[in-house]
Amino acid sequence: MVKKLPIGVLVSGGGSNLQSLIDHIDQGTLNAEIRIVLSNNPDAFALERCRKHGIPTAVVDHREFSSRERFDGRMVEILNAAGVELVVMAGFMRILSPEFFQAFPMRIMNIHPALLPAFPGTHVQRKAVDYGVKFSGCTVHFADEGVDSGPIVIQAVVPVYEDDDAEILAARILKEEHRIYPQAIQYYAEGRIRIEGRKVHIRQPLPEAVAKETGSASPPVPVPPRSSD
Numbered sequence: 517m518v519k520k521l522p523i524g525v526l527v528s529g530g531g532s533n534l535q536s537l538i539d540h541i542d543q544g545t546l547n548a549e550i551r552i553v554l555s556n557n558p559d560a561f562a563l564e565r566c567r568k569h570g571i572p573t574a575v576v577d578h579r580e581f582s583s584r585e586r587f588d589g590r591m592v593e594i595l596n597a598a599g600v601e602l603v604v605m606a607g608f609m610r611i612l613s614p615e616f617f618q619a620f621p622m623r624i625m626n627i628h629p630a631l632l633p634a635f636p637g638t639h640v641q642r643k644a645v646d647y648g649v650k651f652s653g654c655t656v657h658f659a660d661e662g663v664d665s666g667p668i669v670i671q672a673v674v675p676v677y678e679d680d681d682a683e684i685l686a687a688r689i690l691k692e693e694h695r696i697y698p699q700a701i702q703y704y705a706e707g708r709i710r711i712e713g714r715k716v717h718i719r720q721p722l723p724e725a726v727a728k729e730t731g732s733a734s735p736p737v738p739v740p741p742r743s744s745d
């Protein structure tokens with residue numbers, strides 16, 4: 517049995533991305549174990565989802581800390597105590613301090629509901645509609661100290677129709693988020709990701725027989741084939 521990737525998930529709200537990770541783990545398409553779910557918001561519905569599935573949670577309410585560094589320091593303590601290897605941000609609405617990034621260098625993933633580098637920041641579905649783009653989508657990336665600026669792992673594209681409003685577009689994008697986030701984490705779990713500067717390389721999966729022998733990869737998730745232009 518290949519070792520499961522221990523992850524910690526940071527949430528602030530509804531947690532539909534968290535739910536998709538839980539579902540993929542249950543279905544056996546994501547070889548990870550959610551060691552802890554951390555929320556800065558005591559009322560986040562994501563916490564309710566955890567209770568249902570017996571997943572450990574911790575609430576670290578930012579309002580109870582005198583500085584961002586102290587708040588982040590507490591989160592780092594909890595994540596380390598839980599043995600987390602990869603930190604997964606899933607709708608976490610706080611900006612992290614440099615100290616947090618130093619604690620998990622290139623070991624923090626985020627999902628953003630736009631095609632980066634277009635529309636970083638917040639309310640991006642509305643911005644995409646208002647701008648009049650014909651396509652938008654979502655981006656899984658490693659988080660760095662900038663805003664939505666780290667190396668990109670996977671993107672998915674959705675059309676934007678003329679009569680879309682922000683809510684309709686957000687729902688269309690969310691469906692894709694639920695598909696590509698578990699996939700990106702699975703690539704990481706299989707040790708197939710190599711980061712070189714801004715570029716994320718995803719190597720092809722090992723043949724199953726070799727994977728079994730070396731114990732280095734779980735059931736392969738195919739990398740999309742390259743089209744011959």
Ligand code: GRF
Nearest residue numbers: 530531532533607627628629
């Ligand atoms: C998602 O759109 C995600 O891209 C963004 O915040 C939203 C979180 O939604 N970072 P949910 O809490 O996972 O439902």
